[in-house]
Amino acid sequence: MAEHTLPDGLRWIENLLALGRALGYRAEPEFDITPDEPEEAPVDVAWLTSETDRFPLFIFEVESRPSGQMAYNAAKVFGQDTLLFQKPLFHFHIVLKGGETSGRLSAVSELFGKFNYRVYRIAADGASTALSDIFSQHRRVRSTIDVLALSQALAPSRWPGVEFDGLWEHIEAARFTAPWARSYGQLALSETPFLARLGRILSADMDKETPIDPAQYGGFVAAHVAPLLHSAILAEQEPGRARECLERARSLQDVGDARAFAPRYGLSQDYDGLIFSIMPAVWALLAAVLVDVEGARMWVLEQMEDVIAQESRVPFVLSALTAVWMLHIAADGGEETIAFYEHAATMLNSGGGVPVGMLQSPPMIGGSPMDLDPWWEELTTNAEPVPDAPELHSEIGGNRDALTRLALRYLLEDPPLDGSALLVAALS
Numbered sequence: 031m032a033e034h035t036l037p038d039g040l041r042w043i044e045n046l047l048a049l050g051r052a053l054g055y056r057a058e059p060e061f062d063i064t065p066d067e068p069e070e071a072p073v074d075v076a077w078l079t080s081e082t083d084r085f086p087l088f089i090f091e092v093e094s095r096p097s098g099q100m101a102y103n104a105a106k107v108f109g110q111d112t113l114l115f116q117k118p119l120f121h122f123h124i125v126l127k128g129g130e131t132s133g134r135l136s137a138v139s140e141l142f143g144k145f146n147y148r149v150y151r152i153a154a155d156g157a158s159t160a161l162s163d164i165f166s167q168h169r170r171v172r173s174t175i176d177v178l179a180l181s182q183a184l185a186p187s188r189w190p191g192v193e194f195d196g197l198w199e200h201i202e203a204a205r206f207t208a209p210w211a212r213s214y215g216q217l218a219l220s221e222t223p224f225l226a227r228l229g230r231i232l233s234a235d236m237d238k239e240t241p242i243d244p245a246q247y248g249g250f251v252a253a254h255v256a257p258l259l260h261s262a263i264l265a266e267q268e269p270g271r272a273r274e275c276l277e278r279a280r281s282l283q284d285v286g287d288a289r290a291f292a293p294r295y296g297l298s299q300d301y302d303g304l305i306f307s308i309m310p311a312v313w314a315l316l317a318a319v320l321v322d323v324e325g326a327r328m329w330v331l332e333q334m335e336d337v338i339a340q341e342s343r344v345p346f347v348l349s350a351l352t353a354v355w356m357l358h359i360a361a362d363g364g365e366e367t368i369a370f371y372e373h374a375a376t377m378l379n380s381g382g383g384v385p386v387g388m389l390q391s392p393p394m395i396g397g398s399p400m401d402l403d404p405w406w407e408e409l410t411t412n413a414e415p416v417p418d419a420p421e422l423h424s425e426i427g428g429n430r431d432a433l434t435r436l437a438l439r440y441l442l443e444d445p446p447l448d449g450s451a452l453l454v455a456a457l458s
Contacts, residue, residue, distance in 0.1 A: 177213035
């Protein structure tokens with residue numbers, strides 16, 4: 031890289047090296063393509079498939095501006111006998127400045143354009159075209175991609191002037207195999223632009239264009255409730271699709287004996303843990319996101335009421351958390367939800383009430399069915415009768431911020447231990 035002294039050229043070379051490594055190549059600067067000759071003929075950047083390969087798959091030359099050197103830089107690649115040097119899959123010639131009227135660019139393009147070669151005028155056309163073509167060529171070689179590693183190599187601070195939303199959409203359209211939803215979700219926790227990109231993935235899933243496999247998350251909760259959480263995230267990011275998201279949730283839950291989340295006490299400890307310990311806050315999250323969609327609050331309450339209606343078969347200690355979250359969902363739903371509030375309050379009061387702290391900030395996760403004693407103690411210590419509905423949210427103002435982040439945490443890690451204050455506020 032000795033001949034490159036200008037910042038733009040050096041930055042492009044460093045970026046191409048980082049991008050190649052993120053894509054799994056052995057990326058080398060100043061790679062000599064005539065190792066058996068006395069005079070070296072280096073290219074700025076070469077991408078090779080392994081440490082033992084001699085011939086690059088991709089070659090990049092970076093020119094500050096059009097010059098007579100361009101023809102030589104292309105000729106040293108394509109002018110060699112194939113027995114001595116196997117030609118690259120593609121040769122990218124990057125020209126950073128000028129070139130709009132340069133005869134040199136026209137000449138070199140006409141001379142070598144019949145090969146796998148193209149000149150990119152960055153000043154005139156931007157960097158997005160070059161980057162898009164790089165991914166199109168890469169797709170010819172590999173079908174998988176590491177989205178997290180790629181996001182580092184494509185950090186906006188590295189590539190000024192690139193239209194990244196369009197670039198990521200181009201990469202997705204190339205149909206690389208990757209855990210897109212999980213990766214975009216992880217990135218969205220710290221980089222806001224990835225929320226919209228995640229929304230695009232979830233929309234494709236909703237439209238049944240590209241189904242999302244919940245197994246990509248690798249966690250127990252996500253494996254069972256990812257589709258519900260996807261509906262919640264999409265509704266929050268695209269309010270215009272909130273009604274569709276509710277209908278998707280209805281379809282996922284189904285009805286009668288086919289319900290995905292129903293109190294089948296004793297079926298298995300894992301399933302009991304999901305229904306009685308984890309689902310109460312998940313239902314609350316879905317209700318909070320869909321709070322402005324007609325019928326959503328009622329539908330969620332109907333699913334939860336089925337749990338507390340099993341009092342004779344389900345121990346109080348298991349169904350209590352569902353009842354506590356029902357109070358918050360029903361409290362501000364008006365006359366149509368007051369019966370749900372009263373049912374949940376009656377059920378809790380029949381067991382001695384609920385601690386004030388737990389009522390104000392319900393746990394995001396209840397006790398484990400394998401060891402309910404600590405949860406029983408938490409549930410019954412200093413328990414008091416449940417207040418009337420108007421008193422429950424009397425000092426809480428609505429707040430819907432960060433519901434998407436909470437849903438992402440369910441998908442990407444164990445159930446979050448905090449978040450109840452956000453849900454309570456969003457439901458009021």
